[in-house]
Amino acid sequence: MxxxxxxxxxxxxxxxxxxxxxxxxxxxxxxxxxxxxxxxxxxxxxxxxxxxxxxxxxxxxxxxxxxxxxxxxxxxxxxxxxxxxxxxxxxxxxxxxQKFKKHVQADKYDRLLNLKNKILVLKDEENLSFRQISEFLMTYHRLKVSHSYVATFYNSNLKEKK
Structure with missing residues (x-):
């Protein structure tokens, strides 16, 4: 008391x-x-x-x-x-x-990680541009990401691949 x-x-x-x-x-x-x-x-x-x-x-x-x-x-x-x-x-x-940025980035990044193999195939084997990959993700996976975000994701995973 x-x-x-x-x-x-x-x-x-x-x-x-x-x-x-x-x-x-x-x-x-x-x-x-x-x-x-x-x-x-x-x-x-x-x-x-x-x-x-x-x-x-x-x-x-x-x-x-x-x-x-x-x-x-x-x-x-x-x-x-x-x-x-x-x-x-x-x-x-x-x-x-800070709170909003971390939440949105984590969700998008996690979903991109799930689609990592598909993104690598689209870029390497089918020679699609990052804009086309971004449109593909929007139409077939309902994931709205910018082409620059896809490019950074692709480049970071390309470094890990090597």
Whole structure:
């Protein structure tokens, strides 16, 4: 009970919001978690001047504050009151871009790996261009990839083949 009061005093954030932000942080990728730990350092210096014999409570409070700030930054675009400075907006867009980019690239790359032999045959034996291979993948496999992505995939697999 005393721990809860100390955390409430240091963070000034309700327990429900702390839990929600911490659960959100646990579901994020490593780059967002790393951003949270970097922000934890900032918050630790802000609340570090308080007299507390147990430094672990200060570290936990700083982590809660960092998770809450990233959580509020991430979801503030959906709110009507967008009271953020340019650095906060850049942080949000960077988080969203990293998350989306990795997800899309992983899906496309995995599907291309499944079709690797077909792509190599189309290029080497049937002498199709990368644009034609891209169109082939779209029509027969419903996989929309650019010709340049197919070219990089082909060249990387050609190096592995040798």
């Amino acid at each position: 005393e721990l809860k009061k100390k955390l409430d005093n240091f963070t000034k954030v309700p327990i429900n919001r702390r839990r929600k932000a911490f659960k959100w942080l646990a579901k994020q990728d490593e780059e967002v978690v790393l951003m949270a730990f970097e922000k934890q350092k900032e918050y630790l210096f802000k609340i570090g001047n308080k007299n507390e014999e147990n430094k672990s409570i200060l570290y936990l409070s700083a982590l809660y504050l960092a998770a809450d700030s990233l959580y509020s930054l991430y979801y503030s675009q959906a709110s009507k009151n967008r009271d953020m400075n340019i650095h906060a907006v850049q942080g949000v867009t960077r988080m969203q871009a």
